[in-house]
Amino acid sequence: MSQESDRLFAQPLAQVPDFVFNEDVVRVFPDMIKRSVPGYPTIVENIGVLAARFAQPHSLLYDLGCSLGAVTQALRRHVQAEDCRVLAVDNSAAMVARCREYLHAQDSMFQELLPAEVIEADILGLELQPASLVAMNFTLQFIQPERRLELLTRIRQSLLPGGALILSEKLRFEDDEEQELLNELHIAFKRANGYSELEIAQKRNAIENVMKPDSLEQHGKRLRAAGFRKVVPWFQCLNFVSLIALP
Structure with missing residues (x-):
């Protein structure tokens, strides 16, 4: 499927609206996320590899906040456990519609993939079924901070023994000097990927009231409060991290 370049913030805007996962964002999302994260x-890709370690036969795998289904596709490529299925969830109708198209295209290229269902729902109101693997890839940071512990507690309660949560997030840093350095390096990453100063500034204004990152220390403390016994960082690049949380 053809993918458009992200030019959403390339022209000066009289007023920058809050970031929304609408059809305009969906159209350029693969390019946006690759150039921004x-x-x-x-x-x-490695969420799929890690999931293969924790996925159990005859169990459910969740992709919560699935966007266009990149993680779901990785789960389907790597998980070989018998009779697993993937449930991908997003609250954006535009994302869900395009995700279904991408999964249909994946079905035409591969054989014997895990069955996957994509549903439009608010994960805060979703009744979670028992699962061996839950992936949240840059999703928690868009949940209201006061609701995050509640959601993680429900995820912990839904996990089967031996299962895992894989959580990827943008970080903020408690040390001011570290925060400034990593923020500058992230901006340099965006510049190197072709974003202009105007695009960087306007995107930052659009997303700052919508996305509220936590520190690594906050994530660990909250996950343990939710009932996870072990939190293992397995990947970090600049101010982006991915964790394995074990029940």
Whole structure:
């Protein structure tokens, strides 16, 4: 499927609206995420590899906040456990529609993939079924901070013994000097990927009221409060991290 370059913030805007996962974003999302999140392709592919370690036969795998289904596709490529299925969930109708198209295209290229269902729902109101693997790839940061512990607690309660949560997030840093350095390096990453100063500034204004990152220390503390016994960082590139949380 053809993918458009991200030019959403290339022209000056009189007023920058809050970032929304609408049809305009969906149209350029693969390019946007690749040029904005250091290590994104590595994270996605290896979530599939990690999931193969924890996925159990005859169990459910969740991709919560699935966007266009990149993680779901990785799960389907790598997980070989018998009779597993993937449930991908997103609250954006535009994302869900395009995700279904991408999974249909994947079906035409591969044989014997895990069955996958994509549903439009708010994960805060979703009744979670028992699962051996839950992936949340850059999703928690868009949940209201006061609801995050509640959601993680429900995920922990839904996990089967021996299962895992894989959580990827943008970080903020408690040390001001570290925060400034990593923020500058992230901006340099965006510049190196072709974003202009105007695009960087306007995208930052659009997303700052929508996405609220936590520190690594906050993530660990919250995950343990939710009932996870072990939190293992397995990947970090600049201010982006992915964790394995074990029940």
